[in-house]
Amino acid sequence: MILIFILAIKINLxxxxxxxxxxxxxxxxxxxxxxxxxxxxCSKIIHLIFTRFIMEFDYLLPFRKQIYxxxxxxxxxxxxKKYLLPSLENQSxxxxxxxxxxxxxxxxxxxxxxxxxxxxxEYRIMYNKTLKNFVRxxxxxxxxxxxxxxxxxxxxxxxxxxxxxxAINNNKPMILYGYNRGVYYFEKEKExxxxxxxxxxxxxxxxxxxxxxxxxxxNDSYTINDIGGHTVIRKNLLKSYKSYGIKNLDYExxxxxxGDAKFIYVRQKFSITYGSSNEIKSKLKLYNFNFSNFFGK
Numbered sequence: 275m276i277l278i279f280i281l282a283i284k285i286n287l288x289x290x291x292x293x294x295x296x297x298x299x300x301x302x303x304x305x306x307x308x309x310x311x312x313x314x315x316c317s318k319i320i321h322l323i324f325t326r327f328i329m330e331f332d333y334l335l336p337f338r339k340q341i342y343x344x345x346x347x348x349x350x351x352x353x354x355k356k357y358l359l360p361s362l363e364n365q366s367x368x369x370x371x372x373x374x375x376x377x378x379x380x381x382x383x384x385x386x387x388x389x390x391x392x393x394x395x396e397y398r399i400m401y402n403k404t405l406k407n408f409v410r411x412x413x414x415x416x417x418x419x420x421x422x423x424x425x426x427x428x429x430x431x432x433x434x435x436x437x438x439x440x441a442i443n444n445n446k447p448m449i450l451y452g453y454n455r456g457v458y459y460f461e462k463e464k465e466x467x468x469x470x471x472x473x474x475x476x477x478x479x480x481x482x483x484x485x486x487x488x489x490x491x492x493n494d495s496y497t498i499n500d501i502g503g504h505t506v507i508r509k510n511l512l513k514s515y516k517s518y519g520i521k522n523l524d525y526e527x528x529x530x531x532x533g534d535a536k537f538i539y540v541r542q543k544f545s546i547t548y549g550s551s552n553e554i555k556s557k558l559k560l561y562n563f564n565f566s567n568f569f570g571k
Contacts, residue, residue, distance in 0.1 A: 306522035309368035309439045317417040317444065321370035321435065321456040322409065324423050324499060328385070329377035329402065342380070349542065351388045354426040357540050363394060367436040371396040371412075371531065378403045410495040417441060421497035422484040429538040430482045438484045447491040447518065450501075450511055452483040453536035454529050456559055460541045460551055468535060481537040483507065485562075492518060535561070 311317075325349060328341055340346055362372060372393070376385060378401050386399060402410060413419050420438055424430060434453075441451040458467040485498040501510040541551060 281526060287299050307436075308369045309436050311439065311442045311444075318415065318417040319369070319418045319420065319439065319442070320413055321420040321422070321438070322412070322497070323362070323372045323435075324375055324405075324497070325354075325371050325372065325426050326375050326402075326423075327377075327426050328371070328380040329375070341377075347385065348388070350426055353540060353542055355391070357429050357538070358424065358426055359391065359393065360433075363476070364432045365395075365430075365435045366433050367439065368395045369439075370420075370435055371398065373397065373405070373425075373528075374399045375405060376400070405497075406495040409497060413489060413494045418444075419487050419489055419492075419494070419497075421487075421499070422482060423498045424482050424537075425539075426480075427540040427542060428481040429540070431536050433535055434482055435538065438486070439504055441484075442486055443487060447488050448511065448514065449486040450483070450507065450529065451486060452529050453481070454531050455533065455535055456537040456539060457535045457561055458541065458554065459538050460555075462541075463551070466561045467555060468561035469539075469558045481539055485511075543544060 296336050328347065330341070372395060374385075374389070374397065376382060376399065381399070382399070382401065389399060391397070398408070409421075420442075422438065441449055443449060443571075455468075455470050458469050459465070460467070483498055484539075485496075485501065487496060496514070501507050501514065541554070
């Protein structure tokens with residue numbers, strides 16, 4: 275009898291722990307801390323933040339074997355906990371779900387064994403191949419979908435999520451929103467460098483890219499990941515307009531930039547990226563940066 279009672283308690287605790295990052299119905303969509311666009315008072319907004327991890331990007335193909343090694347994965351989790359997750363926890367608006375997307379060849383069991391995050395916002399861990407079906411299912415009964423892409427070794431300032439909500443416009447089926455100015459942080463040397471990069475107006479070097487779509491006009495599984503990498507974002511977005519039969523484009527997809535650094539890219543001690551620190555530094559301007567100012571409130 276005692277064993278049955280203990281088992282019941284453990285099952286109940288497991289359910290509570292699981293529901294913490296699965297039950298989207300628990301998200302408070304009318305929080306006073308989150309901006310509600312005046313022309314969308316009756317609209318329900320869902321915001322999904324994607325973080326890609328252990329994925330075979332084209333520029334990483336020469337290092338394919340390394341991204342599956344235990345050392346790389348452990349360091350990635352360390353960096354994620356040190357930089358990305360605190361910046362998400364620090365958001366003035368937490369009406370979002372964070373999704374850690376794994377490459378389809380990644381060891382899900384091993385990664386989940388390392389994920390013991392105690393977060394104040396909803397989150398999920400899934401393979402890249404299951405993402406579209408998940409988005410399609412989770413967006414039911416919503417009017418507006420925001421999808422944001424941020425890497426595991428990046429940070430965003432405290433009001434970033436709220437600022438994206440302020441860009442919503444129910445007269446525009448798709449809006450690209452993000453930041454193209456930031457700070458390059460060399461973790462080992464403890465140095466900050468300001469950087470600003472673009473690609474001949476074909477896209478934007480931005481860590482915190484968001485796509486806002488009206489679900490009654492755009493496919494319910496179309497996300498920021500579908501418009502490609504930094505160099506082709508703008509071009510692919512314009513193609514998407516045509517594919518949805520939107521013939522008149524009376525405005526340009528916007529990338530926000532007021533001259534202030536809004537995100538940080540962390541150069542890790544252990545890195546598989548190409549280019550040496552000295553090569554990168556030679557292209558960047560030394561910037562007297564302060565973490566406390568970055569996090570604001």
